[in-house]
Amino acid sequence: MSARDLFTFRNRHFSLGVGLTAAILVVTAIAGFIVLPFAQPWVQFANVWDAICSAAGVPQRAPSVDLTPDKRLSAVVLTSRTLPRPNQEAIGRGATLAQRCAICHGPTGISRADSPNLAGQYSAVIYKELHDFRSGARTNAVMTPFAVNLTDQEIADLSNYYAYLPRLPAYHPTPQLPKPNIVIYGAPMRGIAPCGSCHGSLDNKTGSPWLEGQSETYLKAQLQAFATSERRNDISQQMRNIARAMTPQEIDEAAAYYASQPPDVVKAVD
Amino acid sequence: MLANRKLILAHFWLAFAVFGVALTLGAWQMFIRSPIGTWLSNPELYYRSLTAHGTVMGYVFPTLVAMGFGYAISESALEQRLVGVRWAWAGFWLIVAGSVMAVIPVALGRASVLYTFYPPLIGSPFYYIGVVLVVVGSWIWVALMSINLRVWRKAHPGAPVPLAMFANVAGSYLWAWTAVGAALELLLQIIPVAVGLKATIDAGLARVFFSWTLHAIVYFWLMPTYIAYYTIVPRAIGGRVYSDTMARISFILFLVVAMPIGMHHTFADPQVGAGFKFIHSAFTALVALPTLLTVFTICASVEIAARLRGGRGMFGWIGALPWDNPMMLALAFSFVMLGFGGAGGLINMSYQLDTSIHNTQWITGHFHLIFGGAIVIMYFAIAYDLWPHLTGRELIDVRMIRIQLWLWFAGMIVTTFPWHWVGILGMPRRMAYFDFADSAIAPQALSVTFSAIGGFILLISGLLFLLILARGMRSPATEAGPYRFSLAVHQPVTVPLALNTHALWVTLMIALTVTNYGYPILTLALSQGTSVPAVYVGAQ
Ligand code: HEM
């Protein structure tokens, strides 16, 4: 018994095994790479090689497709390491910068108007939204002018500062409402996960803001803006896909519910 | 002739203990997403459980069974003391360490990535390193099986390798090679990201690597079952193996065609070319061959047993079979489940039909029927058959064993038939919650409820199984005699070189992996800009 007796075409089993395997491979390859591609009347191939490349999955860029989007999209890449760990100095610089923001977002980061509260918001969120306002991926006549001239460093400092502020109760507290179904369950058949699985009460997916205590008007306006694609800075349409599948009534319920909640149910940043 | 009983028992006990835990989690999952359970409000808990259940049932449990059984085969079929016992214990402890290391982050919610890993989702590095340790532990077993066979061959030049050992070693080689795909995915892609050396990952490439493992791993799970079909069942029911050659051909066919077909798990993936999907699909059709051969050979072997017991007529012999013998029951149940599961598999393997059931509950129904049903019921049978030889004590309560097997069979049918059905209706898999009040899904509530009830039956059966084994440790001592395997109608005197060695088939297995995976892996690995930022579980 030796390899020389086995790996030789004099060995019947070797020839049979190798021959059959090779034959099957060749036949299936011809079928898969040549016959079947041409059997698709809806695709045109210049020649056999073209068909083979297509079936092999050679990366190709179709020349006729214009990939530039008609509107600006978010270019921010968020990972859990996007922002360096905050230090006192960065927070101090952020506090100074934030004085310009206080008229609308409140001196403690809690807004008296319908601008969003920022105190204790996840730093990744502030960071992303400011970048998006600056690049034009998210626009708002009131907010945009304050973001366009910020530098990368300033954005990072502001993010760390607001994330550092304590989460105070909202300025216009309302009686706490019971959780509506759309918040508890989402709507699995419409592809909506429970809001809290991204927004912080169950789990936080990087880049999703916590919503508790925001103004009802603001929340509703954002959901409607996502639903109509007027706001489109959410990466991979995470939020647009959800808002579009929500009914107007669910939007009202969710906005009212979150506006009525104190911010202490939110998952802490670790 | 089982010298290292402790080693083998340790493998089996650990296997069945973790099985018991995972089974309980499985039953809980069934309950929680059915209309009879109330919603947890936190899907994360569900995914923790699912990760633990899948990891244990997919990696730890079957690997330990294959290893324990493999050591038993090596000692009894070769009639030779196991060489490398210390290494075997080292492998065992690696698996223990790996399992503990993996399960802690899962329990803490730091690695709810499911057993298929799902990059760019990235969990705690300890989870992946734990899984790698389990695989490394099992590779020690692969090496030992090969070495023991080699030692035996030296002492018996040219003699036919006993079928059980031939098949066992084939299974170990298949495992060694198929685990390489997931190992590459873990070592080259996922672990560097999990420990923070990199922040992006090519998820498409990772899926291709995983598919390298994902198909043949099911044949690795299947191996102990097929070995039991051929080498235990005929002996246990008083028959003979109809054809030793046919058995060998089945096992070498598994080696050759189980590997180059994994891309049938990526039919819906855009990063793989349609031509390769077709080749994999075509080779998948071939993998039915060894199973058909096996079903034929085993039916013929069973018929021999029946006729030896005086059975007559075209079908009359079926009545003459020893139906009160647990092995006979297990085999019959296993075949019925294999039949239904195989029919479902025909749908999964075809490019077009697959689209209608892809990622639906059909898939989970399917693999529970085949794996949890046809395969695991034979694991039970193997344990029952080996137990007296391992403990030196008889399993007295045969009635209880029969009840356990019946419950597993009935439970599996009640669980998986409705599970398939709701899948056809479009119910997605891996969802933590279903709102059965929604009119779109309300009609499925009844089926899902049945499925959950089946899950409880399975839980009872599984616990009963553990109870029987535990009681068997304390029953009166007997002399079980040497552990023997079935004889063939024509015991092989000489076996052609190709059917007595694995080299040719291992070579073909590797060659086909290169032809069917080489180009897709290379292009994906070399093309730029295909990586995406990792999403860390629970991270900020
Ligand atoms: C009482 C018996 C069992 C029940 C009730 C059960 C239940 C479940 C459930 C509900 C899932 C999740 C499906 C999904 O959401 O996609 C699951 C997944 C799974 N089960 Fe089981 N199971 C049982 C037994 C088994 C057995 C015996 C095995 C194999 C030996 C097994 C292997 C698996 C695997 C590999 C997964 C996949 C996990 C994943 O998709 O991540 N199960 N099981």
Ligand SMILES: [Cu+2]
């Ligand atoms: Cu497969």
